[in-house]
Amino acid sequence: MSQASIMQLVEKSALKEEPPKFDIGDTVDVHLKILEGNKERIQVFSGVVIARSGSGSKEMFTVRRIVAGQGVERKFPVHSPRIEKVEVKRSAVIRRAKLYFLRDRIGKAVRLKERRR
């Protein structure tokens, strides 16, 4: 067995059977499992997916939102068991893979043109 196929085999065990489906520019609700003491709670982080990076079990995505006029970004692993689901609320027309230009924009300029499915 080649080195690459061994790596794939190991990573396969860490992948979700059905990884969440979303695109760059989508406005999503990320449902996170949070352990508080012994109780498990779901926390939702909603915002725009501005980047996807990495591959295999190391794949991550970045979600950006504006909280009280301040931009907040969180990076999540796509295959983490702590992410229960990713709900797509809205899709946008975008022309690039990384929407880092949104970081420089404030107010109305942050909006993206909606893409109808």
Place this chain on the structure above:
Amino acid sequence: MRHGSLRLGFASANLGSNSNDGRPAKAWGEMKVMSPSILGRKVGMTQIYLEDGTSVPVTVIQAGPCPVLQVRSEDRDGYQAVQLGFEDKPRRLAIRSERGHVAKLDSKRAKDRTAKGVELLQKADCEPQRFVREFRGVADVEVGTTLTVDQFAETKKVDITGTSKGRGFSGVMKRHNFAGQRATHGVKKCHRYAGSTGCSASPSRVFKGRKMPGQYGNAQTTVRNLDVVRVDAENNLLLVRGAVPGPNGGFVTVQETNKVG
């Protein structure tokens, strides 16, 4: 006459402290049992998730199966150890001594020796091995049997030895984590220099052990106390938490840790 008596006295004292076959007894070595040990190859690093959702950075090691090539004994070799091999080497690439180490070869000398009744060493009867290492201690294994990663099923921590990546002739900042000098404030053309290497007229030399530039890496390196994350006996894989010395594809030896506590 005086000289002779002295020598006699010395000899008798020596005899008293020796074990029966004339070799001094090694109290610490004799009882040592070989801890789970195996040879392998570093495949690479990745990330997996535990049941509670925490992500763990792991190094994947292709470990074994390792044929036992030789069992060293106190009587024959003066120490106890088990010699393992890893990965078959094509016979055309193996030199004759490597082939003869793992299997019986026909030769004039071998025929002579059998004719004279010399008992030949037991051979593993396997393909020549690329990577051969010995592990000290006594183990309940026979030459020709195979050791697999199964041994580590109960093991929590391991020590891993490999050859670190060669970095060539490196400066002190890379090699010894020196701070270098400032980027500005009058520093001229010596931003990565070590600075002073010692005093002047007294002692008028540089003390031994002074950290200086030189060859860095490509040396045997051991990382101790790595967590065993998973043992995959089916695919001969061992997953340990954290980094392991050497490049991907480099040979490593894995042993249960000797760290106490």
